[in-house]
Amino acid sequence: MIITKYLTILGRYLILMGRTFSVPERMRMFFKSYIKEMAQLGVNSIGIVLLISFFIGAVICIQMKLNIQSPWMPRWVSGYTTREIMLLEFSSSIMCLILAGKVGSNIASELGTMRVTQQIDALEIMGVNSASYLILPKIMGMLTLMPCLVTFSSATGILGAYATAYVGHVLPPDDLTIGLQHSFKPWFMYMSLIKSQFFAFIITSVPAFCGYTVEGGSVNVGKASTDAVVTSSVLILFSDVFLTQLLS
Amino acid sequence: MIEVKNLYKSFEDKDVLKDINTVFEDGKTNLIIGQSGSGKTVLMKNLVGLLDPTSGQVLYDGRDFVAMSKSEKVHMRREMGMIFQSAALFDSLTVLENVMFPLDMFSTMNLRERTKRAMDCLERVNLHGAEEKFPGEISGGMQKRVAIARAIALNPKYLFCDEPNSGLDPKTSLVIDDLLQDITREYNMTTIINTHDMNSVMGIGENIIFIYEGHKEWQGVSSQIMHSDNTRLTDFIFASDLLKNMRQLVLEKEADPFATAPLDPSRHG
Numbered sequence: 001m002i003i004t005k006y007l008t009i010l011g012r013y014l015i016l017m018g019r020t021f022s023v024p025e026r027m028r029m030f031f032k033s034y035i036k037e038m039a040q041l042g043v044n045s046i047g048i049v050l051l052i053s054f055f056i057g058a059v060i061c062i063q064m065k066l067n068i069q070s071p072w073m074p075r076w077v078s079g080y081t082t083r084e085i086m087l088l089e090f091s092s093s094i095m096c097l098i099l100a101g102k103v104g105s106n107i108a109s110e111l112g113t114m115r116v117t118q119q120i121d122a123l124e125i126m127g128v129n130s131a132s133y134l135i136l137p138k139i140m141g142m143l144t145l146m147p148c149l150v151t152f153s154s155a156t157g158i159l160g161a162y163a164t165a166y167v168g169h170v171l172p173p174d175d176l177t178i179g180l181q182h183s184f185k186p187w188f189m190y191m192s193l194i195k196s197q198f199f200a201f202i203i204t205s206v207p208a209f210c211g212y213t214v215e216g217g218s219v220n221v222g223k224a225s226t227d228a229v230v231t232s233s234v235l236i237l238f239s240d241v242f243l244t245q246l247l248s
Numbered sequence: 249m250i251e252v253k254n255l256y257k258s259f260e261d262k263d264v265l266k267d268i269n270t271v272f273e274d275g276k277t278n279l280i281i282g283q284s285g286s287g288k289t290v291l292m293k294n295l296v297g298l299l300d301p302t303s304g305q306v307l308y309d310g311r312d313f314v315a316m317s318k319s320e321k322v323h324m325r326r327e328m329g330m331i332f333q334s335a336a337l338f339d340s341l342t343v344l345e346n347v348m349f350p351l352d353m354f355s356t357m358n359l360r361e362r363t364k365r366a367m368d369c370l371e372r373v374n375l376h377g378a379e380e381k382f383p384g385e386i387s388g389g390m391q392k393r394v395a396i397a398r399a400i401a402l403n404p405k406y407l408f409c410d411e412p413n414s415g416l417d418p419k420t421s422l423v424i425d426d427l428l429q430d431i432t433r434e435y436n437m438t439t440i441i442n443t444h445d446m447n448s449v450m451g452i453g454e455n456i457i458f459i460y461e462g463h464k465e466w467q468g469v470s471s472q473i474m475h476s477d478n479t480r481l482t483d484f485i486f487a488s489d490l491l492k493n494m495r496q497l498v499l500e501k502e503a504d505p506f507a508t509a510p511l512d513p514s515r516h517g
Binding site for chain 1: 296298321322323324325326328329330332333334336337338339349350352353354408
């Protein structure tokens, strides 16, 4: 019974995605929405990404220095582990989990409200493919800006680590620099960017599905918003396991 | 002209619409009336294709909308305008952008022509000066007028209004009713209005369909309601004691124009 229920939901999600990925009726209108969504979902998230990445970078560096560094370990170990954690997991997976909360609830509540106030019905009556008009610019906007967010996150995390060295004097800046440059593999950077593209698709399409299919009133919009965040977070974690295995 | 033939609609085991047969005429304000839960909104959603009927036909000038392919329906919908109960204006767009939206999507006009057309529509609904406001900044009556302007922007052949007077004061309701009637005549549209408002029924009802528990109970014009012997209809229209007494008075007056008998006090609520 539960399997049937989840298969039904998956089927409905795939049908919605089928409708979403159709050629926009008016490219001019699509690009207008696309620019707006890039600003709303991507540019408006830069602040929180920078803030969290800076402090997480700093905290990881301090933790590594306090708990890993020992006389038997090389001096560069704190910088090295900080870089690897930021690059491999934090900037892509954890940052996307955070964005799932911000962007996911935003998309689900926006589309849910449009559904219950009949704005989506109004689009359908006009003969507009509402799924494509509303959802496609969000997905494309997030996919476009996600590499920037991941890059900013990694860079700001490293800045946070340097802050602990220069301002907090937790470790010598030279040791941190040596660690950050030690055995650097550019592929890890690409891996992070590839993973983030999958996560960007999840954190836009899943909340869009939750919001678009809302039935009822404001209580259901709230529920859809919560479901969107929970479901996209779980899917990010699951796909992270597979993607890490696949790309490593 | 829209013709409905043998229309049935069921939700699981509940029959909401049963064998609806009716005609909505061109250039007239066609009203669908009935109690809450009688199936009016479901009928309208079947007419515009937001719901698919369980069986039956909806013929737009002889073309069966139910049997049309998806692309034919999309094309057909460009000939329809709809005013929702909640106005359903796009929150993120200004009044002018809302009215321009269907033009932006479907017309081949340039920006200047689209803006002019949208301004003309706003002028038509007496909303000049509110172009740059957002839906949240204007009153309910103004929102309904913006919705009318948006609905007529592409010169639709068919206009659907789901409870256009809901939540409006009686005076604003009259303005909306007059506007809908004028626009219907001006553009020779087939206008279908789903309403509870008895002022609308008596004022602009040129073809009235009364739905009772999912079936068509009565069809006629507003002038026939007063003399109808259909008790379900008269009980619905003249629901309050005041209206019952007024009807009684009118009927008595018509029967004996010289009678001066006062209203029976026992009939007052």
